[in-house]
Amino acid sequence: MAANEADIKIWGLGVGPGDPELITLKALRILQAADVIAYPAPDGADSLVRAIAATHMPVGAEEMIISTPMVTERHPAQNAYDEAAGQIDEHARAGKTIAILCEGDPFFYGSFMYLYSRLSENWRVGVVPGVSSLNAGAAELGVPLAERNDVVSVIPATLDEADLAERLAAADAAVIIKVGRHLDKVRRVLEAEGLAAGARYIERATMDGQRIASLDDMSDQKAPYFSLIIVRKAADI
Numbered sequence: 001m002a003a004n005e006a007d008i009k010i011w012g013l014g015v016g017p018g019d020p021e022l023i024t025l026k027a028l029r030i031l032q033a034a035d036v037i038a039y040p041a042p043d044g045a046d047s048l049v050r051a052i053a054a055t056h057m058p059v060g061a062e063e064m065i066i067s068t069p070m071v072t073e074r075h076p077a078q079n080a081y082d083e084a085a086g087q088i089d090e091h092a093r094a095g096k097t098i099a100i101l102c103e104g105d106p107f108f109y110g111s112f113m114y115l116y117s118r119l120s121e122n123w124r125v126g127v128v129p130g131v132s133s134l135n136a137g138a139a140e141l142g143v144p145l146a147e148r149n150d151v152v153s154v155i156p157a158t159l160d161e162a163d164l165a166e167r168l169a170a171a172d173a174a175v176i177i178k179v180g181r182h183l184d185k186v187r188r189v190l191e192a193e194g195l196a197a198g199a200r201y202i203e204r205a206t207m208d209g210q211r212i213a214s215l216d217d218m219s220d221q222k223a224p225y226f227s228l229i230i231v232r233k234a235a236d237i
């Protein structure tokens with residue numbers, strides 16, 4: 001344990017993209033010593049991050065579900081984070097150590113950041129980085145992301161077509177995340193930019209049910225939530 005960690009009661013732990021072995025030793029140690037283990041679960045559904053950490057969960061730890069509403073408006077989600085931050089604050093005041101589980105890396109598009117901003121007003125909150133989907137996707141696809149002066153862009157598929165095209169044109173490599181129902185739009189843009197042939201798709205990277213495909217070979221109209229596309233322009237290896 002690092003010397004300056006002793007006073008930390010609240011932790012955000014990256015547990016990696018799916019394979020339970022892709023958790024760091026540090027996250028594992030903190031998880032197994034925690035009094036309370038908190039994790040998000042979309043309304044009424046199972047928690048994916050709980051499933052990733054299942055084999056590592058310590059016996060007897062209290063579990064806290066952070067129920068996150070599946071809506072696009074910010075307001076209900078903000079209420080859920082306010083409520084969860086209040087509960088975590090109470091646990092910390094009672095002297096307990098709380099581990100908040102995060103899929104992939106906590107600060108890479110993770111909803112943990114909404115709890116962090118609330119809790120760090122009164123507490124020192126520790127963050128343990130995790131293997132993100134970006135790294136897991138590249139490794140599983142066998143696509144090195146960057147060399148020398150390459151610029152890699154992470155592009156949410158939620159952007160509009162013109163923005164997607166502009167950002168793709170400017171990058172040497174791109175990781176397109178949040179593909180889901182935007183698959184068709186992304187395909188159109190990649191085709192228009194002449195990049196579809198080199199685009200590699202992966203869903204559920206390192207999880208059970210992982211699937212890999214070339215975008216050209218896929219006829220799907222939609223992709224699952226846990227999917228991304230990597231585009232690598234000419235490599236000079």
Ligand SMILES: C[S@@+](CC[C@H](N)C(=O)[O-])C[C@H]1O[C@@H](n2cnc3c(N)ncnc32)[C@H](O)[C@@H]1O
Pocket residue numbers: 017018103104105106107108109110111131132133134136137176177178179202203204205206207225226227228
């Ligand atoms: C809200 S972001 C969370 C990212 C996560 N914190 C990370 O470090 O990878 C969710 C998006 O990440 C991507 N993603 C996360 N895990 C993935 C996985 N195992 N396989 C493929 N894509 C994944 C998908 O594009 C998904 O829509």
